[in-house]
Amino acid sequence: MGNKVTTMRDAIAELVRDGDTVAIEGFTHLICFAAGHEIIRQRKRDLTLARMTPDVIYDQMIGAGVARKLIFSWLGNPGVGSLHAARRRIEQQDPEPLEIEEYSHFGMVCRYVAGAANLPFFPIRSYYESDIPKVNPNIKWMRSPYEDGTEVAVVPPLRPDVTIVACQRATPEGDAQIWGLLGCQKEAAFAADRVIVVCEELVDESVIRRDPNRTVIPSIIVDAVVEQPYSCHPSFAQGYYDRDNAFYLKWDEISRDPEALDAWLKEWVYDLESHADYIEKMGPAHWESLKPEPATSGEVNYGRYA
Amino acid sequence: MSDPGYTKNEIMIAASARLLAGVRNCFVGVGLPNIVCNLAQRTVAPDLQLVYESGVFGARPERLPLSIGDPTLVSGSTAVTSMFELFAYYLQAGLIDVAFLGGAQIDRYGNLNTTVIGDYHRPKVRLPGSGGACEIAIHARKVLVIMRQAQRSFVDELHFRTSPGHSGDPEHDRARGWWGSGPTNVVTDLGTYGFDEETGEMTLLTLHPGVTLDQVRENMGWEPKVAPDLGETPPPTPEELRLIREELDPEGVYTS
Numbered sequence: 001m002g003n004k005v006t007t008m009r010d011a012i013a014e015l016v017r018d019g020d021t022v023a024i025e026g027f028t029h030l031i032c033f034a035a036g037h038e039i040i041r042q043r044k045r046d047l048t049l050a051r052m053t054p055d056v057i058y059d060q061m062i063g064a065g066v067a068r069k070l071i072f073s074w075l076g077n078p079g080v081g082s083l084h085a086a087r088r089r090i091e092q093q094d095p096e097p098l099e100i101e102e103y104s105h106f107g108m109v110c111r112y113v114a115g116a117a118n119l120p121f122f123p124i125r126s127y128y129e130s131d132i133p134k135v136n137p138n139i140k141w142m143r144s145p146y147e148d149g150t151e152v153a154v155v156p157p158l159r160p161d162v163t164i165v166a167c168q169r170a171t172p173e174g175d176a177q178i179w180g181l182l183g184c185q186k187e188a189a190f191a192a193d194r195v196i197v198v199c200e201e202l203v204d205e206s207v208i209r210r211d212p213n214r215t216v217i218p219s220i221i222v223d224a225v226v227e228q229p230y231s232c233h234p235s236f237a238q239g240y241y242d243r244d245n246a247f248y249l250k251w252d253e254i255s256r257d258p259e260a261l262d263a264w265l266k267e268w269v270y271d272l273e274s275h276a277d278y279i280e281k282m283g284p285a286h287w288e289s290l291k292p293e294p295a296t297s298g299e300v301n302y303g304r305y306a
Numbered sequence: 307m308s309d310p311g312y313t314k315n316e317i318m319i320a321a322s323a324r325l326l327a328g329v330r331n332c333f334v335g336v337g338l339p340n341i342v343c344n345l346a347q348r349t350v351a352p353d354l355q356l357v358y359e360s361g362v363f364g365a366r367p368e369r370l371p372l373s374i375g376d377p378t379l380v381s382g383s384t385a386v387t388s389m390f391e392l393f394a395y396y397l398q399a400g401l402i403d404v405a406f407l408g409g410a411q412i413d414r415y416g417n418l419n420t421t422v423i424g425d426y427h428r429p430k431v432r433l434p435g436s437g438g439a440c441e442i443a444i445h446a447r448k449v450l451v452i453m454r455q456a457q458r459s460f461v462d463e464l465h466f467r468t469s470p471g472h473s474g475d476p477e478h479d480r481a482r483g484w485w486g487s488g489p490t491n492v493v494t495d496l497g498t499y500g501f502d503e504e505t506g507e508m509t510l511l512t513l514h515p516g517v518t519l520d521q522v523r524e525n526m527g528w529e530p531k532v533a534p535d536l537g538e539t540p541p542p543t544p545e546e547l548r549l550i551r552e553e554l555d556p557e558g559v560y561t562s
Contacts, residue, residue, distance in 0.1 A: 027360050027389060028375020052389070053437075074437035079336050079373035082434075090432045104436040105359070106393040113390055125398055126441040128482070129470035135426050180380045181360050182388040238377050245372040295381050
């Protein structure tokens, strides 16, 4: 156990290997773009990328050529439209094919649940009379062994080699607290072989111990902790900074044009050494514009039982 | 035709909001459904709880969210759940009264395609896929669809069935044992539709003011079934228009 604090560069270099299945989860909230950018910068290859909603970060990673395969349930730019780099590879094999394996949201969540709970499969009431199982043989059918014999769809466990989770605060050991949208980070982290926690701020263990109900990821499953403010931009961290909707709209234009995409990657990823450079290049006025007014929760009384 | 004083989107929003009268909770999507639900909450469904796929129950957004995962949905809501809880305990358990779905293609039985145009393995257009739509179609007690009407979207045969609607055989539909039963209503820029209880087929209930039956026929890929008492959609009221324009979409992002 002990202190697991490291840099993003070292965490990605040591824990993400070519050919790995990587999950950078977060349902619109707390998507760790900084980790995705570091994976691009280190030119990792042949990754299988898993995410419910690939979002702009996976479009960037797919455009940069790190991925061989995508496992997902909704492939779009939320509230905007398409992910054009991913579409080019699926529709035109441009510049190369992208293997896909798709589920519905519930199916994808339950793949992580099965992985996290060490189950051979997970049953759900979904996919009835849908064409999805016809194009994904991993979705299978079974009857309940109990009296009613209900037919359910089953999905196999998803066990990423690496799950990367962003959070608001964590201890150096890796006990991580999240508030706001919870997505399926907990399930994706417990399902993974290796876990990287990226926090907006490192806090003392006493801060976590004062509010243990808010801990989503326990240090027992965490391999590395990276303190990186604004690691989720243009996604958001509830209470820290807003979603940069203007960038999501802008990405639609950038990703339509392969040359513009390459130029963007060069300017904002390859030519920068780290996310600290990205923050500086974006400029303080931009970060100020994304800062919300405070709206704090009241405190609860856990009681002291000495 | 003279200017009716409202846009196509505005009559779609008003007609859809009225379908939410008395509803307790609704699974909201972004764009038009978001405005529809917020309008209904201010008019015909004051107790309506807004549920977002991102895991928010009882949202009170202070601004119009661009995506269903906006931080404004979290602050001031009654509950934030993990995705597993939302889909398992709320949706699959039958707690969701109404949900909105849309798609690139719909057929006469309300089956929806949000996956692909063309062949799945050699797609002409790769669409986003299911997201939660497949299970929402199965478990929400009522499903409302808001879509613009055109030959390419109201099709005789879907290229891919992402989310199931009615089967065309009501006996089969009743035996499914799902909470849902296929879409209950479709609202387009030309009119409003229900689904025939006997055949499960989409049936034109009202035409929007100034729209003709021929226009409806020109914009769908099958011969539409028409209700014997075909009516006219009531236009948006001044109060509905005021709420839409001044409070819900002041910049006209979705309504102009």
